[in-house]
Amino acid sequence: MFLRCFRAENRKLHASPIWILFFLLPVISAVYGTFNYLQNLGILQDQWYSLWTQHTLFYALFFYPVLVGVYAAYLWRLEHRGHNWNLILAAPVRPLALFLAKYVVVLKLVLLTQLLVFGLYVLCGKAFAHLPGWPPVQTLLFLLRGLVGGQCVIALQLLLSMLIRSFAVPVFLGLAGGVAGMLCASKGIGLAFPYALMQVGMNANKSEDLLAGQYGGFLLASALWLALFLALAHLLLTRRDVRA
Amino acid sequence: MQPVIETQELCKVYGQRRAVDGVELHVPEGCVYGFIGPNGAGKSTTMKMLLGLVHPTAGRVCLLGQPMTERNRLALLRQTGSLIESPSGYPHLTGEENLQVVADLKGVPRKDIDRVLEIVDLAGDRRRKVGQYSLGMRQRLGIAMALLGSPRLLILDEPTNGLDPAGIQEMRDLLVHMPERTGATVFVSSHLLGEMEQMAEQVGIIDHGKMLFEGPLQALQRHSRGNYRLRVLQPQKAVPALQARGVPARLEKGALTLPPLPDAALAAAVQAVADAGAGVVELTAHTKSLEEIFLSLTQTREVK
Amino acid sequence: MPRALHAELQKAHRRHDLAVCLLVPLVILVWVGYSAPEVDSSTVHPFSALFYMGPTVDAILMPIGMAVLATRLWDVEEKGDFPKLLYTLQSRRSLFAAKAALGFGEVLLIAVLETAILLALGWWKGYADAVPASHILYHFVCTLAVCVMLFASELLLAVLLANPLPALCVGVVGALVGLFSAFMPPIVSLFVPWGYFIPLSSFVLASWDADTRIAVYGMRAFRPLLLAWVVVLAAAFFAFAWRAVREKEV
Structure with missing residues (x-):
């Protein structure tokens, strides 16, 4: 049942040119990141680590939640228009399965985006920045941590787009969340806010490991936020009368 | 106006x-x-x-x-x-x-x-x-x-x-x-x-x-004049009589279907069938519904 | 026009347009508020620092914010399947004029609040240095002009494509490119309309000493030519959007 939902949601996403965004944002980030790195070699002396921060800073801070927001809004748009809600909820599918299917589809896309970011990072590092050797394994870890941290944002944005019938407003809320996350992370309470977990995970703005010794807290926070959002989604989907 | x-x-x-x-x-x-x-x-x-x-x-x-x-x-x-x-x-x-x-x-x-x-x-x-x-x-x-x-x-x-x-x-x-x-x-x-x-x-x-x-x-x-349905006792005698008059008739479900005809021709055709000894029982006029008129009108366009 | 504008306001009922308009300045308030330097910190001319921060924040928030406003303004008609009825009730010109007027009003509100917030924050933090009124006014006018230009471009996309997705995506990519252009050589930023807040700004980071960590902010000359270009762009986008509304077959 879940697999059927997943396939349907997957098809929806591939049917639209929205994937262009998933491709364009990392490429732009990579271009500017490399350029900025090369312009500031005097200050940025940590080589592979410095290049990493240049590539991922704005992406992790702002554009990741916005990107996720756009995907999430797009997946709910078809239900919001044309009273598809009735169709969906009358189908022999558990409502949470539907939500999870969307979650997994976006997760898949985000994973691909992360891999693209990493691929571009390595490419630019060797081809343009002429950095020696290969990037430290830790950057790959940062990448995966970013995904772990950022997955709860996927659930949150899906929840927002489910509740708010407007397409664009949840996207802006994602941006606002990214800003708030940045502020939280800079004040040191990053683990307490879902949007901040992505930035902290990706280690986007510092060369030293932000999460040293805090992995437990990080993973716990990630899991808790996800559980909370899924529980809310389940509650809202089953309790609320279908107000198509 | x-x-x-x-x-x-x-x-x-x-x-x-x-x-x-x-x-x-x-x-x-x-x-x-x-x-x-x-x-x-x-x-x-x-x-x-x-x-x-x-x-x-x-x-x-x-x-x-x-x-x-x-x-x-x-x-x-x-x-x-x-x-x-x-x-x-x-x-x-x-x-x-x-x-x-x-x-x-x-x-x-x-x-x-x-x-x-x-x-x-x-x-x-x-x-x-x-x-x-x-x-x-x-x-x-x-x-x-x-x-x-x-x-x-x-x-x-x-x-x-x-x-x-x-x-x-x-x-x-x-x-x-x-x-x-x-x-x-x-x-x-x-x-x-x-x-x-x-x-x-x-x-x-x-x-x-x-x-x-x-x-x-x-x-x-008024264009809805449809076919006529002629019920006779012995259709096999009626058909040749109609054919002789040049009226194409079809035998369907025990009755003859005649195409739309002006009144005079219709009367003459029925007379001919009766004279042939087929035994005229019932003559009904079938009026085309708007639907049939419409279909016939649109289909003639399509045949073009 | 008054009748058309009245209709627009009726359609805005229960759409919480005001809340969305206020959301953007709210984010600015929180962001700049948290990042604003303290009075005794190592920032010289903190008020200038505040006005220096404003355009960078705008470059990230405004392209997406304007996309949200513009798509909502036009999408309401598509959602209600109303154009074919509206065009029998009012001229396309009055419909477009009313939408443009309402949109401009919302953008004006946001620009006013943005400047007001910067001033209020500086006053609240007790900054000693004063910023000349001419620079404040210039900042407001530039912010308004660029926001209106962004709004008009998004409105054009929303009308042409009848779907908020591409317009929003353009806003997102624009914000990214605009932000990055700030870190590029100044010449690049002239070619990136989404980031025009930054080259137009009359506030600069005069010097930053890595050893003492003292940042000195200052002011520079206005850029009337660039501002005029922004106004021309805004007018052009509006004109194209008007043409799109006029020509669109229902």
């Missing part, structure tokens, strides 16, 4: 496709005009051109006795009410608020809203958001919007779409009596011929963008 709607050589071409091809409409005042055609015939496109929503590739539209230009279009449309394709309705506003928007733009006093809500039987749901309306309710709201301001001309595209049988009946009564109650002219399109038969006085039939027929419904029904 000036026709309320008149078009001359109206054409609309989309790329290679002629959606509307030389349509000439003449809608007399104070009647219910049925605009009939199968799906994709060009009904909606023609109606959009009547309202100036789509620019004709060629031809002219005259509304309420005046040729429609950009300058007088809105003034003319102020005296019309329309519902094209799917009904309009802002889902986040209530039914009443939607009507307020339309009434204010039309310059119609707010009191009229109560009147039209009563007519379409939505008074109880006026404070619900249109997003929660059923299809039938949204259709009725669309008609209410068209009725605001008691327009002289109503242009409605499939107004009974989505309504239940009771609703269809009410709509039909409303539209049929509108000319005598308010003097309005009602231009209705549909592909449901049974509906049209009960509502329209004048009909226009369109298919593949071309007008096939326009005139009173009765005139169309």
Whole structure:
């Protein structure tokens, strides 16, 4: 049942040119990141680590939640228009399965985006920045941590787009969340806010490991936020009368 | 009397496709005009051109006795009410608020809203958001919007779409009596011929963008002379007799089917069958329903 | 026009447009508020620092914010399947004019609040240095002009494509490119309309000493030519959007 939902949601996403965004944002980030790195070699002396921060800073801070927001809004748009809600909820599918299917589809896309970011990072590092050797394994870890941290944002944005019938407003809320996350992370309470977990995970703005010794807290926070959002989604989907 | 709607050589071409091809409409005042055609015939496109929503590739539209230009279009449309394709309705506003928007733009006093809500039987749901309306309710709201301001001309595209049988009946009564109650002219399109038969006085039939027929419904029904069914005791004796007279007859279900014939020829044919000793039992005339007329009209076009 | 504008306001009912308009300045308030330097910190001319921060924040928030406003303004008609009825009730010109007027009003509100917030924050933090009124006014005018230009471009996309997705995506990519252009050589930023807040700004980071960590902010000359270009762009986008509304077949 879940697999059927997943396939349907997957098809929806591939049917639209929205994937262009998933491709364009990392490429732009990579271009500017490399350029900025090369312009500031005097200050940025940590080589592979410095290049990493240049590539991922704005992406992790702002554009990741916005990107996720756009995907999430797009997946709910078809239900919001044309009273598809009735169709969906009358189908022999558990409502949470539907939500999870969307979650997994976006997760898949985000994973691909992360891999693209990493691929571009390595490419630019060797081809343009002429950095020696290969990037430290830790950057790959940062990448995966970013995904772990950022997955709860996927659930949150899906929840927002489910509740708010407007397409664009949840996207802006994602941006606002990214800003708030940045502020939280800079004040040191990053683990307490879902949007901040992505930035902290990706280690986007510092060369030293932000999460040293805090992995437990990080993973716990990630899991808790996800559980909370899924529980809310389940509650809202089953309790609320279908107000198509 | 000036026709309320008149078009001359109206054409609309989309790329290679002629959606509307030389349509000439003449809608007399104070009647219910049925605009009939199968799906994709060009009904909606023609109606959009009547309202100036789509620019004709060629031809002219005259509304309420005046040729429609950009300058007088809105003034003319102020005296019309329309519902094209799917009904309009802002889902986040209530039914009443939607009507307020339309009434204010039309310059119609707010009191009229109560009147039209009563007519379409939505008074109880006026404070619900249109997003929660059923299809039938949204259709009725669309008609209410068209009725605001008691327009002289109503242009409605499939107004009974989505309504239940009771609703269809009410709509039909409303539209049929509108000319005598308010003097309005009602231009209705549909592909449901049974509906049209009960509502329209004048009909226009369109298919593949071309007008096939326009005139009173009765005139169309006069073309409805159908086959005759002749029941005889011994068909095997009747058939040669008919063939000798040059009347092609088919034997179906124990009875003979004769094509439409003028009265004199028919009488002579029956006489011949009786003389042949076949034993005439029953002669019935089969009148084509509007549906059959329509199908035969449209199919002859297709054979082209 | 008054009748058309009244209709627009009716359609805005229950759409919480005001809340959305206020959301953007709220984010600015929180962001700049948290990042604003303290009085005794190592920032010289903190008020200038505040006005220096404003355009960077705007470059990130405004392209997406304007996309949200513009798409909501036009999408309401598509959602209600209303154009074919509206065009029989009012001229396309009055519909567009009313939408443009309402949109401009919303953008004006946001620009006013943005400047007001910067001033209020500086006053609340007790900054000693004063910023000349001419620079404040210039900042407001530039912010307004760029926001209106962004709004008009998004409105054009929303009308042409009848779907908020591409317009929003353009806003997102624009914000990214605009932000990055701030870190590029100044010549690049002239070619990136989404980031025009930054080259137009009359506040600069005069010097930053890595050893003492003292940042000195200052002011520079206005850029009237660039501002004029922004106004021309805004007018052009509006004109194209008007043409799109006029030509669109229902």
